[in-house]
Amino acid sequence: MTRPAAPAPDGAPVRILVCDDHAVVRAGLLALLDSAPGIEVVGEAGTGEEALALSAKLAPDVVLMDLQLGEGIDGVETTRRLTAAPGASPHVLVLTTYDTDADVTRAVEAGATGYLLKAERPEELFAAIRSAAQGRPALSAPVAGRVMAGLRGLRVSLTGRERDILAQLARGLGNRDIARALFISEATVKTHLRRIYDKLGVDNRAGAVAVAKEQRLLP
Amino acid sequence: MTRPAAPAPDGAPVRILVCDDHAVVRAGLLALLDSAPGIEVVGEAGTGEEALALSAKLAPDVVLMDLQLGEGIDGVETTRRLTAAPGASPHVLVLTTYDTDADVTRAVEAGATGYLLKAERPEELFAAIRSAAQGRPALSAPVAGRVMAGLRGLRVSLTGRERDILAQLARGLGNRDIARALFISEATVKTHLRRIYDKLGVDNRAGAVAVAKEQRLLP
DNA sequence: GGCCCTGTCATCCGATCGGCTGACCCCCGG
DNA sequence: CCGGGGGTCAGCCGATCGGATGACAGGGCC
Structure with missing residues (x-):
């Protein structure tokens, strides 16, 4: 899709941990991210508990987090614990299906660096990952719109x-x-x-x- | 009435059309399926309408269908029209997040050949696709369990x-x-x-x- | 340096809920 | 004519909830 000639801005690739309870989605993301230059998937987790353990072991730059995790602790709690961890904590980039106001605010308050929708174009995802790796916040356009448009929705x-x-x-x-x-x-x-x-x-x-x-x- | 032209299991690859409204998921599936032998993705659609048009033009063996499509007609209606189309209609393999009884029955009634959860292992997906290409039904284990357990009982x-x-x-x-x-x-x-x-x-x-x-x- | 908000924790106690068991009536269909 | 599903009612009891009140730490704001 994009030219593989475009190298990563920095020497070292961004190291990613993927957390999603759907095996197919996880595998798909892995395959997709493998094709992206400057991004390296170093691990994958199917539950929040797994993500916490793997993050501690692998020290990834960015954790790609689905908010909806079937079993165990949910994505928000996982995010909270990831970012609250002592030492160098990873930047958490939330990648989810829904964009309800409550989800966004909960995720951000839990320490998420970015919030992307799965409906986003892959290029947006790659860009958001590179942003997140440097701590720069990233919001999907529709999400950003909602946030701008006011907490009006938050009656x-x-x-x-x-x-x-x-x-x-x-x-x-x-x-x-x-x-x-x-x-x-x-x-x-x-x-x-x-x-x-x-x-x-x-x-x-x-x-x-x-x-x-x-x-x-x-x- | 469904399969005039049986695809050769080994000779020609199974030709797939992917339909999912989430661009990231779609891209992920594409990347994932590219790695599977004997499976070739010939097109992708983000809406039901697109899927109908592309299916008519490309005549895929199997359509991988997400039930939840954001805009326009939903996955069930798309499935219904795909399988009801005159001539060689594709086999529709539903790949979705949820496994509510209502969804399964609606999809099956609409003519779906299989019903898989995204939480399934990729190998299951590949196997299901090859099954579906020959018109053999495929259900995710948890889904099959529910169906056995008495569909109407759980209604x-x-x-x-x-x-x-x-x-x-x-x-x-x-x-x-x-x-x-x-x-x-x-x-x-x-x-x-x-x-x-x-x-x-x-x-x-x-x-x-x-x-x-x-x-x-x-x- | 105070003050408020958020988040955390505790104790006491009456009100309510949920599980269990058993019962009666009416109507419909085999 | 009898069975079964739907709707009604009762009592008992342990588990849980909700109300009231008080406390303390940390972050942000003035």
């Missing part, structure tokens, strides 16, 4: 953590399981829930989920 | 009263208020709730609301 201003809680809530988890999923105590979960109820104008979890789905605060 | 068929309860539930009402709203006793509400949980595969009201909203079981 309810939930904090990042509150949205995390809400996401787990919508999976039907109890407080204990939410706590485990996010590595916090049940007491903290309850505190967040209380604030969420206040902000959404409800007084129980069923109502919160209903409002969240209605306002499209969730994926 | 979400709520009774009228159950939907009434669900609607109130989504308003965040407690059992007492639901009872009052529907002029029945709390005991009856609880009975309905338990059946709803069973049918939706959840075990609490938050999960029920989430599933209901997801499956569009509510107004």
Whole structure:
């Protein structure tokens, strides 16, 4: 597609770790990135836990992260832990299917360097990876548009953590399981829930989920 | 009625048309399939309309179809028209992210030869493509399991009263208020709730609301 | 250097939920 | 005529939720 003659701007290639729970998508990305000059895939992970372990071992420049991970911790939590890690943490480039406001803000607050849609052209992906490797933020055009166009879409201003809680809530988890999923105590979960109820104008979890789905605060 | 011209398994490669609205995924699949022996990608489409036009022009053996297409007609409708087309119609292999019962049945009814999840291993994909080229059906293991387990058994068929309860539930009402709203006793509400949980595969009201909203079981 | 917001954690307690078991009525279809 | 599905109701009990209140650390803002 692009000329292979275009060399990487820097001597060393950008070292990438790919994290996506879909094996086919992962394999496709690997094949695609192999064709890109100046980009080298050094590992692949199918779960958040795997990504954390591999990142610690491989120290990649950039982690390409899908927000929707089937089992275990989700992409946001993985991103949070990746970027919060002591020492040289990788830049996380979120590559996902959806562009809901909640997702973008949660990802950015968790420390993501960029947010790309899978609908993007491959060239955009390559460019974003090279940007991310240097810590320069990158947003997909439609996403950037939304962000510019105002948090107008964000009628309810939930904090990042509150949205995390809400996401787990919508999976039907109890407080204990939410706590485990996010590595916090049940007491903290309850505190967040209380604030969420206040902000959404409800007084129980069923109502919160209903409002969240209605306002499209969730994926 | 589907396969007038059988492709030679070994002599000629299987000719593929890839249809997915995500450019990155499409490019990834292209790169991945290029590495597979006996498989040749002859075209790619980003919308259902494109797929129909290209299929008519290129006459591929297999169309790799994503069910979720952003703009225009969806994957199911595209599949329907592809397989209903006069003359030699391609075999459609659905490759999608989700495995809800509704999707599978809709796709199969529309004439899909196979249904694969993107979470599948690449080798499974290659094998499925070669199967599909000869009209042999292919289902992802998890999908096949569901189908065996009794398609209609898992079908979400709520009774009228159950939907009434669900609607109130989504308003965040407690059992007492639901009872009052529907002029029945709390005991009856609880009975309905338990059946709803069973049918939706959840075990609490938050999960029920989430599933209901997801499956569009509510107004 | 204070102050607010966010995120974290804790305890107490009443209210509610969810699981379990069993029951009755009505209507439809075999 | 009897079986079964849908709708109704009841009691018991442990688990969980939600309300109230208080506390502390870190980041950002003035």
